Amino acid sequence: MVKEAEVREPLILGKDVTYHKITEEVCAPVEGKANKLWWGVFFVALTLGLWGLGSITYLIGRGIGVWGLNNTVGWAWDITNFVWWVGIGHAGTLISAVLLLFRQKWRMAINRAAEAMTIFAVMMAALFPGIHMGRIWVSYWVLPIPNQFGSLWVNFNSPLLWDVFAISTYFSVSLVFWYIGLIPDFATIRDRATGPIAKKMYSLLSFGWTGNAKAWIRFEEVSLVLAGLATPLVFSVHSIVSMDFATSVIPGWHTTIFPPYFVAGAIFSGFAMVQTLLLITRKVLNYERYITIQHIELMNIIIVVTGSMVGTAYLSELFISWYSGVEYESYAFLNRFSGPYAWAYWSMMACNVITPQFFWFKKLRRNLMISFILSIFVNIGMWFERFVIIVTSLHRDYIPANWSWFHPTWVDIGVYLGTIGLFFTLFLLFTRFFPVLALNELKSILKVSGEAYREKKTEDKTPETTA
């Protein structure tokens, strides 16, 4: 058994934790009944989600004209929401893949929920380019399929097509990665299930998992290789999303800093959303011993690091716009912070650059209420970042006669709130039917990083046991 340094804080709290206790506690929400609070929140989320689906149906029926878009502002909330959701999705892969490659054991308590969040967020994101096409029934035209239009192919030079490949690869690989990790845990629920329907369902979901030695070897190899593949993938996806803007010739978009700046922003916003979700989940499902204050603190450290990277990017972008001497470029940024959309720019600055700086203080990093409030600020700030980049760069066209303004209609608002509703509906269902913590991974670190076993080791002072 590998010994861990005594100075490290234990990752699983509680002196009476055993393998069985982990199973019991993680399976409790799946096997028990939902309380009134869950039903209340679920009902609100579902209503919002259905309202969103209604808005989407109306949009498809009537056409894109029901959004507030106009000739000048051709992209607005739709693409803002798309980039916002994709960004949120990045934290899950970062936690499960990048932290796995770096052998960070603290990822084990949060990776399952974070990956679920990734998948639901990418689903919401993928919706927007789809409905933005207007004629969603021909959305298969984005794929290089042999056709009868003079065998016309999609343009492989275009970042929009790169996006199609990036998002679909990202979604499907994340889904497979997540599901492979879930199989052994579904098997645990299967073997504990008492009801015939539950037994049948989890039997189906667990694919007949055996848990023999060779299966576990393969499991570990698959996890490692998928992590190795997902790591460059996650960086490529948001780089490509940023290239949707960066390869255009719009002042304020045409910037080489975009890919790293977008990736940092994505990790920043993703961790904020993980924080928002897990601070509630750990409380409601009684997972405080697994998702400890230390986990919260480590995530807050990532938030302050990536938040500062984003802040640096904002400032260098501003500086370069002046230093470049390009009039159009300078004007785009002057307009951003002092034009009619200055309120959006300063909301973004306040939420993304100033609020995360509070996390330099250990006391604040370890405070749950502060963490929760600041995570909400970051979520809002990152939405404004995309709104600022998209709408303020577009609304003042080259000719002043074309200057315009963006007013969201009820359909814009309905679709956006609807995706939030659908996202929470899916996440709430996840907490009822899926093991929210990675059971098998937590068990594998119990003896190394669990408080229960650490105490025992220091007490009997025995030399290393065989294993």
Place this chain on the structure above:
Amino acid sequence: MTTEKFLYGLYNDDEILVSGIKKLQEKGIKVNDAYSPFPIHGLEDVLGIKWTRLAVASFMFGLGGLTLAILAINYFMIIDWPMNIGGKPSFSLYENLPAFVPIMFEFTVLCAAHGMAITYFTRNMTFPGLPARNPHPRTTDDHFAVELSFRTNEMEVNDLKEALKETGVVEIFEKERITKFV
């Protein structure tokens, strides 16, 4: 479908399982397999199981994906319908390569990941609808099972059971298991 009857010993700790297997092997008993609720590091050395070659498979799938992407993009953009986009004519794959790299990369990852996942499911024989094949329901919770085959061990059943008892098992039982689906 082929089934075979095995003798199982159940342990309640991973360290006891590993030391138990070593004790059995010292007596010349061949241990067929072990079942656990989580991966136990070093178990493959004790059992003498070779490390998996899934990573190699993944590499091959990735290579296949990359080749396919290059061939397809070359056909679509250079041979079949060359387009002059932004004053950058598509006369050769080489000259246009930078713009094609993102999709080549994405398609490589797509094939490597899904190819490996399918290989993984096939090698483990885990597919939706297949029956659970762990010997005891608690081997996915907090118990660990060791599997002894009657075919490879020439000892008497009672001697095998006696040997198991000395290793600190909590339960001994015989059970049939599916060994092959096809």
